[in-house]
Amino acid sequence: MKAVAVFPEERALRLVDHREPAILAPGDVVVRVLEVGFCGTDREIAAYRMGAPPPDSPYLVLGHEAVGEVVEVGSSVRRIRPGDLVVPTVRRPCRRETCRACRMGRPDFCLSGEYTQRGIKEAHGFLAERFSDDARWLQPVPRELREVAVLTQPLSIAETAIAELEQVQKRLPWAALGETGGAGKRALVLGAGPVALLGAMALVVRGYKVTVYSHAGRGDKAEFAESIGAQFVTAD
Ligand SMILES: [Zn+2]
Numbered sequence: 001m002k003a004v005a006v007f008p009e010e011r012a013l014r015l016v017d018h019r020e021p022a023i024l025a026p027g028d029v030v031v032r033v034l035e036v037g038f039c040g041t042d043r044e045i046a047a048y049r050m051g052a053p054p055p056d057s058p059y060l061v062l063g064h065e066a067v068g069e070v071v072e073v074g075s076s077v078r079r080i081r082p083g084d085l086v087v088p089t090v091r092r093p094c095r096r097e098t099c100r101a102c103r104m105g106r107p108d109f110c111l112s113g114e115y116t117q118r119g120i121k122e123a124h125g126f127l128a129e130r131f132s133d134d135a136r137w138l139q140p141v142p143r144e145l146r147e148v149a150v151l152t153q154p155l156s157i158a159e160t161a162i163a164e165l166e167q168v169q170k171r172l173p174w175a176a177l178g179e180t181g182g183a184g185k186r187a188l189v190l191g192a193g194p195v196a197l198l199g200a201m202a203l204v205v206r207g208y209k210v211t212v213y214s215h216a217g218r219g220d221k222a223e224f225a226e227s228i229g230a231q232f233v234t235a236d
């Protein structure tokens, strides 16, 4: 099966013949890749500034933002069926018994630092014809979101930040006013990269009055921000 991989030792990036994924455990799922997104992390990996292959491989298959279609599921998988659209998550838990975060299924809080990340750190990514994974790391996506589903992973970064800021804001005595239309909810998004613009969209949907601030001048990004109802402010 074809895959695109980076060889950090050789400082090379090329098409490889990668092993075909298979159901190896009852909870496994095999997915046919439909789309893979690229971001700044991929650029860094392709410039050999970050990223690490699995210990038993000279190369790392790229790709951590993907959407695919399920082709096969293991005998214990109930939540996902062949034909479903799925988006994989990126980080996988470390093996330390003492890592409370990973043992609770929250490798995003891994305490040992020995977590892996598909397509980034010691685990192959999704820029291949197919991949397999445990069903718990796959999120089913409605068919009607097919066109934009590949943006789920970068959106999840903005969504995590918004969930945290909303939790923090709750401690403020006037927080409830925003909910009742008092002062209104206002948000400032610093930067106008893809994750920032996804975050601005998520905030607009939540009813915030959004300002996007960028050091870059007006251009496509300003137009986009204004098209979703946000205000664009440039340092230019
Ligand atoms: Zn990314």
Ligand SMILES: [Zn+2]
Binding pocket: 093, 094, 095, 096, 099, 101, 102, 103, 107, 109, 110, 111, 112, 113, 114, 115
């Ligand atoms: Zn851990």
